[in-house]
Amino acid sequence: MHDLLDIGVRTLSVYLFMLIGLRLFGKNQLSQLNAGDVILLLLISNAVQNAMVGPDTSLQGGLFAALILFVANFALKKLMFRKPRFKNLIEDDPVILVKDGLADHIALLKSEITLDELEESIREHGVEKVDDVKLAVLEVDGNISVISFNKDTDTTHYTRHKKISRKVRKG
Numbered sequence: 001m002h003d004l005l006d007i008g009v010r011t012l013s014v015y016l017f018m019l020i021g022l023r024l025f026g027k028n029q030l031s032q033l034n035a036g037d038v039i040l041l042l043l044i045s046n047a048v049q050n051a052m053v054g055p056d057t058s059l060q061g062g063l064f065a066a067l068i069l070f071v072a073n074f075a076l077k078k079l080m081f082r083k084p085r086f087k088n089l090i091e092d093d094p095v096i097l098v099k100d101g102l103a104d105h106i107a108l109l110k111s112e113i114t115l116d117e118l119e120e121s122i123r124e125h126g127v128e129k130v131d132d133v134k135l136a137v138l139e140v141d142g143n144i145s146v147i148s149f150n151k152d153t154d155t156t157h158y159t160r161h162k163k164i165s166r167k168v169r170k171g
Helices: 002-025 035-053 059-082 084-090 105-111 115-124
Strands: 095-099 133-138 144-150 155-159
Touching: 002 035, 002 059, 002 084, 035 059, 059 084, 095 105, 095 115, 105 115, 115 133, 115 144
Parallel strands: none
Antiparallel strands: 095 133, 133 144, 144 155
């Protein structure tokens, strides 16, 4: 039992370290990882593996470390949902990048998004140019949501690439 407690403490320590590290040094666009980001995440996971399980390389040790990670992540999500102040420590607020066809260059600079990256994202949403964007928002998950408007028909169109599945509570 002492070995499992040791794995649990080590795993939680690594989880908190990684959470703080990603918050401080990670990109705001985690959903849009480039090759260097993927390599970094793979190398970090390999580097911290031994820190979590120590000398215990058994199946039981690995599964227990994974269980601790699932429970820690679940608890973090619940805490963020119930405590808005805590959520603000973990996640940034959404950032408006384009409003009524005008790019906010200060917001782009703070978010470390180039105009080329913004235009690429807008094109991925099926919008030809920034002028046709009513609102573009860098969401907390790193995705860019785009609401475009058609000046000829005076209608708006909303697109977002990442699908979010939400549990619907019955009762």
